Amino acid sequence: MTPVATTVDVKTLQINGENVSARADQTILEVARENGIFIPTLCHLDGLTDVGACRICLVEIKGSPKLFPACVAKVEEGMEVITNSERLTRHRRTILELLFAERNHVCAVCVANGNCELQAVAQTQGLTHIRLPYRVQRLEVDTSNERFVADHNRCILCSRCVRVCDEVEGAHVWDIMGRGINSQVLTDLHEPWGSSSCTRCGKCIQVCPTGALFDKNKVGVSHPKNPEFLPYLNMMRDAK
Numbered sequence: 001m002t003p004v005a006t007t008v009d010v011k012t013l014q015i016n017g018e019n020v021s022a023r024a025d026q027t028i029l030e031v032a033r034e035n036g037i038f039i040p041t042l043c044h045l046d047g048l049t050d051v052g053a054c055r056i057c058l059v060e061i062k063g064s065p066k067l068f069p070a071c072v073a074k075v076e077e078g079m080e081v082i083t084n085s086e087r088l089t090r091h092r093r094t095i096l097e098l099l100f101a102e103r104n105h106v107c108a109v110c111v112a113n114g115n116c117e118l119q120a121v122a123q124t125q126g127l128t129h130i131r132l133p134y135r136v137q138r139l140e141v142d143t144s145n146e147r148f149v150a151d152h153n154r155c156i157l158c159s160r161c162v163r164v165c166d167e168v169e170g171a172h173v174w175d176i177m178g179r180g181i182n183s184q185v186l187t188d189l190h191e192p193w194g195s196s197s198c199t200r201c202g203k204c205i206q207v208c209p210t211g212a213l214f215d216k217n218k219v220g221v222s223h224p225k226n227p228e229f230l231p232y233l234n235m236m237r238d239a240k
Contacts (some may be wrong), residue, residue, distance in 0.1 A: 013079040017184035022075045029057055029070040032083060038090065039083050039119050042209055043158035044071045047230025048167060053159055055095050056121060067091060092125050095131050101132040102181065103139070104153040105210070112211030115225065118156060139184070144194030148205055148215055150185075155212035157183055168230060175199045185212075 009024035015037055022031040027050065042054040052069035059070045062080035072081070082088070099105070099118065107113050132229050139152035159176060162185065166172040173187050173196055187196035205213050207227045 011075045011077045015081045028073045039070050062125050064156045096122050097125050097132050099131050099156050101134050110211045115211035142193045144192035154210045160207040164203045164207045
């Protein structure tokens with residue numbers, strides 16, 4: 001039997017003046033990375049569904065006054081994208097300042113110092129100081145789990161823990177409650193982590209970009225995270 005040929009809808013666009021091609025179902029971020037073009041991210045992680053939560057990956061598209069999150073914006077024919085400009089740098093630094101000012105992200109006293117994606121992105125964007133007043137919140141530190149700690153003071157609400165628990169582990173222990181500055185991740189129906197339905201798999205620890213979730217026995221540089229395991233897990237799950 002002769003196999004049926006399939007056609008792929010290919011789009012041609014420009015990123016920073018460079019002509020690139022992409023499948024119609026790809027995002028700007030995917031295409032940029034395939035072509036070695038850097039776009040900073042925080043909530044994005046290969047292997048998880050994108051939600052555009054952090055807004056660090058904002059890009060410009062010619063013809064529109066708006067900025068678009070590259071992780072969820074689909075490519076279009078003839079699109080002209082700019083990933084690095086003075087306007088984008090200004091917006092990204094402001095977003096980072098808001099994240100640092102909203103909760104406790106004092107790197108010198110953080111368990112993730114030197115192994116933190118928020119810290120690394122701030123360095124790539126040249127952020128040297130915070131102009132905004134700190135909110136100085138005092139949120140709960142949940143130590144009820146025998147292995148792990150949830151420090152809500154260092155959470156940036158990227159929802160990685162929520163998505164990995166749902167999409168990869170299939171448990172959906174984590175979720176987000178509240179709105180605006182009162183938003184907070186929670187386990188089950190706001191039960192302590194230790195008495196929740198958590199399976200203690202540790203995937204949420206591995207994907208957390210800051211020091212919000214960590215192992216009690218392994219912190220800082222002694223506990224490097226390995227979020228690259230997600231595409232492999234998804235591939236093995238699909239193979240079954």
